[in-house]
Amino acid sequence: MPQLSNKIAIVTGAGSGFGEGIARAYVAEGAKVVLTDINAAAVERVAGELGESGVAYTCDVADKAQVQALVDHCVATWGVPDIVVNNAGIAQDNQPVTATDEATYDRLFAVNVKSVYNMTVAVVPLMKARRSGVILNIGSTAGIRPRPGLTWYNATKAAVNNISKTMAVELGPDNIRVNAICPVIGETGLTSQFMGMPDTPENRAKFVATIPLGRFSTPRDIATAAVFLASDAADFLTGMEFTVDGGRTV
Numbered sequence: 001m002p003q004l005s006n007k008i009a010i011v012t013g014a015g016s017g018f019g020e021g022i023a024r025a026y027v028a029e030g031a032k033v034v035l036t037d038i039n040a041a042a043v044e045r046v047a048g049e050l051g052e053s054g055v056a057y058t059c060d061v062a063d064k065a066q067v068q069a070l071v072d073h074c075v076a077t078w079g080v081p082d083i084v085v086n087n088a089g090i091a092q093d094n095q096p097v098t099a100t101d102e103a104t105y106d107r108l109f110a111v112n113v114k115s116v117y118n119m120t121v122a123v124v125p126l127m128k129a130r131r132s133g134v135i136l137n138i139g140s141t142a143g144i145r146p147r148p149g150l151t152w153y154n155a156t157k158a159a160v161n162n163i164s165k166t167m168a169v170e171l172g173p174d175n176i177r178v179n180a181i182c183p184v185i186g187e188t189g190l191t192s193q194f195m196g197m198p199d200t201p202e203n204r205a206k207f208v209a210t211i212p213l214g215r216f217s218t219p220r221d222i223a224t225a226a227v228f229l230a231s232d233a234a235d236f237l238t239g240m241e242f243t244v245d246g247g248r249t250v
Contacts, residue, residue: 002028002029002030003029003030003227003228003230003231003232003233004026004029004030004031004083004227004230004231005029005030005031006030007026007030007031007032007082007083007230008031008032008033008034008074008078008079008080008081008082008083009023009026009031009032009033009034009081009082009083009084009085009230010033010034010036010070010071010074010081010083010084010085010119010123011023011026011033011034011035011036011085011087012036012037012059012061012085012086012087012088012115012119013036013037013061013087013088013089013138014033014035014036014037014043014046014047014087015035015037015038015039015041015042015043015045015046016037016039016042016046017186017219018087018138018183018186018219018222018223019035019037019085019087019088020046020219021218021219021220021222021223022085022087022219022222022223022226022227023035023046023047023050023054024046024050024223025220025223025224025226025227026083026223026226026227026230027050027051027053027054029227029231031053031083032053032054032055032078033050033053033054033055034055034057034070034073034074034077034078034081035047035050035054035055035056035057036056036057036058036059036061036070036088037056037058037059037088038058038059038060038061038088039058040056040058043056043057043058044056055077055078057070057073057074061086061088061111061115061118061119062107062110062111062114062115062118063118064118064121064122067115067118067119067122068118068121068122070122071119071122071123071126075126080126080127080129080130081123081126081127081133082132082133082134082230083133083134083135083136083230084119084123084133084134084135084136085136085138085226085230086115086116086119086135086136086137086138086160087138088111088115089111089112089115089138089156090107090108090111090112091150091153091193092104092108092150092152092153092193093193094149094150094193095149096149097151097152100151100152104152105152108152108153108156109152109156109159112153112156112157112159112160113156113159113160113163116137116160116163119135120135120167123135124171124176127171127174127176128171128174128176131174131175132175132176133174133175133176133177134176134177134178134229134230135164135167135171135176135177135178135179136178136179136180136181136226136229136230137160137161137163137164137178137179137180137181138160138180138181138183138222139157139160139161139164139180139181139182139241140154140157140160140161140182140183141182141183141184141185141243141245141248141249142154142157142158143155143156143157143158143159143160143161143162143182143241144158144161144182144241144243144249145248145249146158157182160180161180161182161241164178164179164180164239164241165178165180165239165240165241168238168239168240169239172238172239177229177234177235177237177238178238178239179229179237179238179239179240179242180240180241180242181222181225181226181229181242181244182241182242182243182244182245182249183217183221183222183244183245184211184216184217184243184244184245184246184248184249185207185216185217186216186217186218186219186221186222187216187217187218187219204216210248211245211246211247211248212246212247212248212250213246213247214246215246217244217245217246221244222244225242225244229242
């Protein structure tokens with residue numbers, strides 16, 4: 001039996017990478033998914049390939065009004081979401097701590113952190129009203145064991161990790177589970193930006209050498225974790241920094 005039968009989910013940043021992988025896995029496991037991304041063409045492509053169980057919605061998650069409209073759209077289309085995955089995020093160039101300009105700093109925190117606030121304000125009252133819900137925030141090992149050159153990105157992910165734990169404590173009495181999924185550097189469109197060098201086999205090897213299982217994370221890895229943590233099999237799991245990192249943070 002599918003693990004997410006009859007569940008309704010919102011997945012942000014679903015036009016590519018981890019978000020696309022999570023949305024595809026959720027539909028495969030029986031969920032109906034509202035996929036959202038700032039890139040309309042990308043999210044419409046993915047949703048179109050998922051058939052009737054996937055609906056595309058274009059949204060800038062850093063904009064509170066747009067996130068509220070997204071949640072309203074989900075409720076009008078299928079109902080109150082059982083699962084919300086705050087996956088949308090951006091990276092910074094790997095560079096010295098003082099080299100990041102203010103506009104980049106502000107955008108990092110708006111997309112990576114404020115987006116979680118925006119979604120929380122929109123969806124938690126609905127989940128509280130029916131006393132159930134799952135929120136998964138895509139944090140990062142960067143917020144646990146940071147690499148140099150990514151100071152401000154690391155800070156956003158440390159915030160997401162901590163927000164997830166705090167929310168779990170506060171919302172537990174309402175039967176709302178909150179966990180952070182923390183991937184190690186992955187095979188996505190952001191790989192070379194994180195590395196701060198061309199994405200060549202030689203340069204990848206330098207990063208892979210720090211991961212005991214010897215490879216980068218993939219969308220499948222993160223999707224598998226996201227399915228499990230959203231399922232009833234994980235109904236006693238909350239407040240975790242769930243590392244999907246091949247041993248990087250050991």
